[in-house]
Amino acid sequence: MIREVINWKIGEWIGNCPIFRPTERKGIIFYISGISAFRMTTSEKEIKFKQSKEVPVCIGHDRRSRNKKYWLYVDKIYWENDNLEPQDMKLLLDEKIKKRNRKIEKLKLADTTSDNEVKREPISDEVKMYVWKRDEGRCVNCGSKINLEFDHIIPVSMGGSNTARNIQLLCEECNRRKGGNLV
Numbered sequence: 001m002i003r004e005v006i007n008w009k010i011g012e013w014i015g016n017c018p019i020f021r022p023t024e025r026k027g028i029i030f031y032i033s034g035i036s037a038f039r040m041t042t043s044e045k046e047i048k049f050k051q052s053k054e055v056p057v058c059i060g061h062d063r064r065s066r067n068k069k070y071w072l073y074v075d076k077i078y079w080e081n082d083n084l085e086p087q088d089m090k091l092l093l094d095e096k097i098k099k100r101n102r103k104i105e106k107l108k109l110a111d112t113t114s115d116n117e118v119k120r121e122p123i124s125d126e127v128k129m130y131v132w133k134r135d136e137g138r139c140v141n142c143g144s145k146i147n148l149e150f151d152h153i154i155p156v157s158m159g160g161s162n163t164a165r166n167i168q169l170l171c172e173e174c175n176r177r178k179g180g181n182l183v
């Protein structure tokens, strides 16, 4: 069984390497380590953290149930209890992530369809210009200046209007993530 650990936060940083603390279970601290955090140097941990962007890295065991292993992969934490190897973990997680992205795309497509049914009016140039100036040509979420989109804070399908108060600048990535979260 593989599950994503949702309630966690970065507790502190050692060099470029964060320590992860799950918020729901006190007493467990994740170190970027398969063995013991204390025996690893900071640069070894940093290397592991970088590795986790490409391949799942085991970051610890549950102290209470020994067969439960925790993994870090592309900024997300997962646990599994099937004693998996990194390569198996990667295959399974890539499949899981692909499936979820497909689901989000499908739901977003459904959302666009319902928007069209409400006969979506275009946002006026005045509103666009006003919003662009107000938000200083940046994504209001992450500050990016690339691939910006005019986003309805309340979707048109839920009764949101085309007034500047309901429009904000979001980059494509943040907009997509918002779409996923609404679901």
Ligand SMILES: [Zn+2]
Pocket (backbone or CB within 6 Å): 139, 140, 141, 142, 143, 144, 170, 171, 172, 173, 174, 175
């Ligand atoms: Zn953004």
